[in-house]
Amino acid sequence: MGGALSLTLAALAYPGMLGLQTVAGSGDRIIAQTSAGSxxxxxxxxxxxxxxxxxxxxxxxxxxxxxxxxxAVVTAGEHLIAGHAALDAAVRKIAPELGITIPNRPSPQQQGFVATLQADSGRQFDTDMANILRVTHGQIFNTIAKIRANTRNTLVRQLADQANDTVLDHITVMEKTGLVDMDEVLFQETSPPKLPAEDMTPPPPSPGQSEVVLTPPPTSSPEPTTG
Incomplete structure (x- = not known):
């Protein structure tokens, strides 16, 4: 992996779904009782x-x-689109049932990922995408398992099941590009930088703003990829 990509990952790497320390640490306080459980x-x-x-x-x-x-990179893109469209539909369905307000924009650091990849082209884009996405998915994998093991809420448990399958699929398609530098990825996964909370938090939706919908692809979803 080139030096420029190493700097990009060092600057941007953090849990793909964010809030890893909060989710994995002191998140046990019950904040609501719902029909699906606490x-x-x-x-x-x-x-x-x-x-x-x-x-x-x-x-x-x-x-x-x-x-x-x-x-392989195009295929990985197809899996990102299909997987997150399906996850997003699940989130938008259960959020009102659980009384959860969901964002319409990603966090500042997530926007940084997008800006980096927008500026890339050619082989640099392929390499950066494969490695950044492999880092972020690898970081969140254990967190999904922790949520699945500990949640008392049936809707959250179902979402964790779906997220687990999706993240594993995305890890696999990134690795199948042949561009993932596992030494660098494992280093980033195990030593993420400390980031300000405001950079890791997606902003709340503006009052009256229409909910953003991630549209499923017109064709059938890609088949999950195994090792």
């Missing part, structure tokens, strides 16, 4: 972060369709 801070945070992840990874998938220079 809702904790960690549950709420997880739902918000799944939504935020789609708001930046879905457009990256669209970029991959336009800018990817290999079939």
């Amino acid at each position: 809702l904790t801070e960690a549950d709420r945070d997880f739902v918000v972060k799944v939504r935020a992840a789609g708001l930046w990874e879905y457009p990256v998938g669209q970029m991959a369709l336009e800018k990817g220079t290999t079939k």
Whole structure:
């Protein structure tokens, strides 16, 4: 992996759905009782972060369709689009039932990912996309498992099941590009930089703003990719 990409990952790497420390740490406080079971801070945070992840990874998938220079990169883009459209539909369905307000824009740091990839072209785009997405998905994988194991809420549990399958699929298609530098990725996964909370938090929707919808692709969803 080139020096420029290493600097990009060092500057931007953080959990793909964000809020990792909050979700994995002190999120046990129950904030609501719902028909699907009690809702904790960690549950709420997880739902918000799944939504935020789609708001930046879905457009990256669209970029991959336009800018990817290999079939494997284009395929990875197709999986990002289909996977996050489906996850987003699930989030938008359960959020009102759980009383959770979801964002319409990704966090400042997630917007930084998009800006970096928008500025890339050719092989640089392919490489940056594969490695950035592999880092972020790898970081969130354990968090999804923790939510799935600990949540008392059936709707959050179902979302965690779906997110687990989607993230594993996305990890796999990134690795199948042949561009992932595993030494650098594992370093970034295990030593993310400390970031200000405001950079890691998606802004709330503006009053009266229409809800952003991540539209499913017109064709059938890509088949999940196994190892």
